[in-house]
Amino acid sequence: MSLRKIVPYFFILPGFLYFVIFMLYPIFQTVSLSFYNWDGLARTKQFIGLKNYLRLVQDPIFHVSLSHNLIWVALTIALPLLIGLILASILAGKIKGRNVFSTIYFIPHIIALVVAGTIWSWIYNPIFGLLNVVLKEIGLGHLARGWLGDPQWALISLNMVGNWTYFGFCVLIFLSFLQSVDPTVYEAAVVDGANSLQRFWHITIPALRGTIVFVTVYSTIGALKFFDLVYITTRGGPFHKTEVVSSYMFSLFLRQNRVSYAASISTVLTGIIFSLTVTILYFGWEKK
Amino acid sequence: MKREAISSLAKRKSYQWRIRGERIGVYALLVIFAVAALIPIIIALSTSLKTGGQLYENILALPTAPEWKNYIKVWINANFSRYFLNSIIVSAPTTLMVLFFAALAGYAFAKLKFFGKRSIFFIFLLGLMIPVPSIIIPIYFLLKDLKILNTYLGLIIPQVALGLPFGVFLMTTFFREIPEELLDSARIDGCNTLQILTKIILPISSPALKALVVIEFMWAWNSYFLPMVIIQRDEFKPLTVGLDTFIGRYTINYPMIAAACVIIFVPIVVLYFFLQKEFVRGITFGAIKG
Numbered sequence: 001m002s003l004r005k006i007v008p009y010f011f012i013l014p015g016f017l018y019f020v021i022f023m024l025y026p027i028f029q030t031v032s033l034s035f036y037n038w039d040g041l042a043r044t045k046q047f048i049g050l051k052n053y054l055r056l057v058q059d060p061i062f063h064v065s066l067s068h069n070l071i072w073v074a075l076t077i078a079l080p081l082l083i084g085l086i087l088a089s090i091l092a093g094k095i096k097g098r099n100v101f102s103t104i105y106f107i108p109h110i111i112a113l114v115v116a117g118t119i120w121s122w123i124y125n126p127i128f129g130l131l132n133v134v135l136k137e138i139g140l141g142h143l144a145r146g147w148l149g150d151p152q153w154a155l156i157s158l159n160m161v162g163n164w165t166y167f168g169f170c171v172l173i174f175l176s177f178l179q180s181v182d183p184t185v186y187e188a189a190v191v192d193g194a195n196s197l198q199r200f201w202h203i204t205i206p207a208l209r210g211t212i213v214f215v216t217v218y219s220t221i222g223a224l225k226f227f228d229l230v231y232i233t234t235r236g237g238p239f240h241k242t243e244v245v246s247s248y249m250f251s252l253f254l255r256q257n258r259v260s261y262a263a264s265i266s267t268v269l270t271g272i273i274f275s276l277t278v279t280i281l282y283f284g285w286e287k288k
Numbered sequence: 289m290k291r292e293a294i295s296s297l298a299k300r301k302s303y304q305w306r307i308r309g310e311r312i313g314v315y316a317l318l319v320i321f322a323v324a325a326l327i328p329i330i331i332a333l334s335t336s337l338k339t340g341g342q343l344y345e346n347i348l349a350l351p352t353a354p355e356w357k358n359y360i361k362v363w364i365n366a367n368f369s370r371y372f373l374n375s376i377i378v379s380a381p382t383t384l385m386v387l388f389f390a391a392l393a394g395y396a397f398a399k400l401k402f403f404g405k406r407s408i409f410f411i412f413l414l415g416l417m418i419p420v421p422s423i424i425i426p427i428y429f430l431l432k433d434l435k436i437l438n439t440y441l442g443l444i445i446p447q448v449a450l451g452l453p454f455g456v457f458l459m460t461t462f463f464r465e466i467p468e469e470l471l472d473s474a475r476i477d478g479c480n481t482l483q484i485l486t487k488i489i490l491p492i493s494s495p496a497l498k499a500l501v502v503i504e505f506m507w508a509w510n511s512y513f514l515p516m517v518i519i520q521r522d523e524f525k526p527l528t529v530g531l532d533t534f535i536g537r538y539t540i541n542y543p544m545i546a547a548a549c550v551i552i553f554v555p556i557v558v559l560y561f562f563l564q565k566e567f568v569r570g571i572t573f574g575a576i577k578g
Binding site: 021023040114119123164167173224250253263 | 315325428429
């Protein structure tokens with residue numbers, strides 16, 4: 001009798017134990033590390049309480065990094081998510097070659113981010129990069145600049161790379177969900193005289209409500225924790241203009257050996273991700 | 289009467305033209321995005337086959353005489369053959385281990401009853417929110433103490449942990465769809481709990497298993513942050529870190545860097561073309577049923 005009740009645990013335990021040891025416990029270790037003053041090499045460490053967090057609050061680089069992450073969240077929701085939504089709703093209609101399009105859109109997503117960043121850094125190259133060359137060809141040469149080297153444009157330029165890799169993912173998710181929506185609802189709306197915009201707003205968006213919330217959460221988490229694009233291209237430069245929380249934490253940890261301070265930054269990041277996720281889910285689920 | 293007939297005909301025609309215009313506009317939009325999606329890839333491929341001089345001449349032109357030597361130089365001289373091997377040696381076991389743990393746990397969550405099921409599942413779900421920076425510091429020191437920094441095992445172990453939450457989620461979601469009657473008839477035939485998994489569930493889950501394999505392999509192959517922290521020695525670097533090193537060393541040799549990039553993304557793109565359905569299934573399953 002009791003064996004029946006124990007058996008399921010044998011199936012859960014391997015994965016769960018692994019998860020606890022290598023994912024859950026380290027989170028608490030990171031938090032605890034942040035209350036000390038350790039450089040990773042010394043044999044002993046001093047307890048300094050919340051000093052790292054006070055330092056963090058006054059750290060201009062941290063503020064700048066976090067602001068970049070938040071800008072990235074906003075841009076990711078505004079651009080690839082919206083574009084994905086629009087493209088998906090177009091593709092859900094009577095489009096020839098729907099699969100070809102969605103297949104092509106998804107390809108940037110499977111390319112390693114370090115590769116995407118590298119390729120785009122040539123496109124952005126001030127001298128021979130595709131972007132500037134095309135701008136000059138069509139007579140907009142005065143807009144040409146050193147995209148990734150320009151303090152004002154570096155973050156946005158990088159964000160466009162991120163959007164390039166991400167919009168196909170959004171298209172795929174929304175399209176898959178849209179294909180399970182009843183087409184007769186749309187047909188009825190056309191008969192009633194609704195134009196495409198009205199159909200989009202009143203039918204498509206409410207139907208995709210849960211998926212939109214999900215993609216928003218996923219995008220937010222991604223925009224807060226991303227590292228690859230920044231580090232492979234600009235390493236956070238110029239002058240921290242593309243620094244984000246994870247790249248700052250990386251250089252603190254590995255390049256400056258300020259282990260405990262890096263731990264406090266990680267902890268704050270985790271906290272922000274958790275709270276933003278919960279907030280979005282709460283507001284997304286409210287009307288249900 | 290005639291005037292009304294003519295004007296209504298004219299209205300219908302202009303309506304048809306408007307619809308046609310709308311259709312052309314829509315397809316143009318779709319094509320623009322398709323082109324935007326592909327251009328950087330084409331640039332990478334084309335740049336990789338140029339010589340340095342050809343590159344500065346005209347970025348847009350395709351190479352007239354493909355310089356395959358670039359690939360040989362990258363593969364041999366720049367050690368990319370080794371990096372490629374490393375990526376495989378790390379990504380394959382990671383994928384298999386995630387599959388193993390996730391299938392077992394997913395089965396239990398989907399089909400078995402036990403105390404604390406909801407809470408434990410919820411905890412796994414929390415794992416989806418945990419970013420690498422949150423755990424990298426203690427993991428680094430743990431691996432250091434175990435003396436497995438700069439080894440394959442040292443990279444595989446945390447990567448499996450990072451892939452687990454999604455794997456468990458995917459497997460659970462898929463297994464839930466399997467009809468109870470199938471399991472009941474197996475139980476009547478005398479199968480125990482484990483046999484139900486191996487003889488009934490796994491064989492018919494091959495789409496979901498393939499999807500998980502494909503997704504996890506891609507994530508492991510493309511991962512960068514984790515190996516940057518854990519692997520410092522050149523002989524153990526996977527392709528992504530190898531690229532970073534390579535760029536540092538060959539900063540302006542763009543054709544060679546392009547060749548390196550192509551080497552990194554070609555395996556995954558090839559995998560994608562053969563297993564498209566599985567990729568799509570893996571990505572969308574989590575979103576739709578979640």
